Amino acid sequence: MAEETSRTAFVELQGRMIETTAKMKQVQNQMRGKEGEKKRAYLTLEELRQLPDDTNTYKSIGMERCFFWFLLMVSRFVLEPKSLLMTEQEQKFKESESAIASLQTSKEYLEKQMAEVKNNLRELLQQxxxxxxxxxxxxVV
Structure with a gap:
């Protein structure tokens, strides 16, 4: 009976470990994506700061597919004042920072959960x- 209880506990802990590991990978991937967004916004801002204030800039508004002999992707752009583009990039930068901070909190929580599960597994195997x-x-097959 005790052996069956130990096996059940092990399977449960193993499941929690797999679930926590998957969540951790997901959070890390989201963090990498947000870091990339933050970096693009920062670099765009740095380039925009070098332009005169009265400069009109072009903003990409998406891609359109055109069919000729082959599939061709065509970008669409719209003319906008520099100030509007700077405001948008600053907002993207701030949103990315906020998302990264939130994801970091989630990552720390998952790391604590992972440590707890490992500790519980270790105790179970020692018992x-x-x-x-x-x-x-x-x-392992």
């Missing part, structure tokens, strides 16, 4: 050496 032997004897 039930026969379970540890069974796990070690399993072959």
């Amino acid at each position: 039930d050496p026969s379970l540890a032997r069974q796990i070690m004897s399993m072959s």
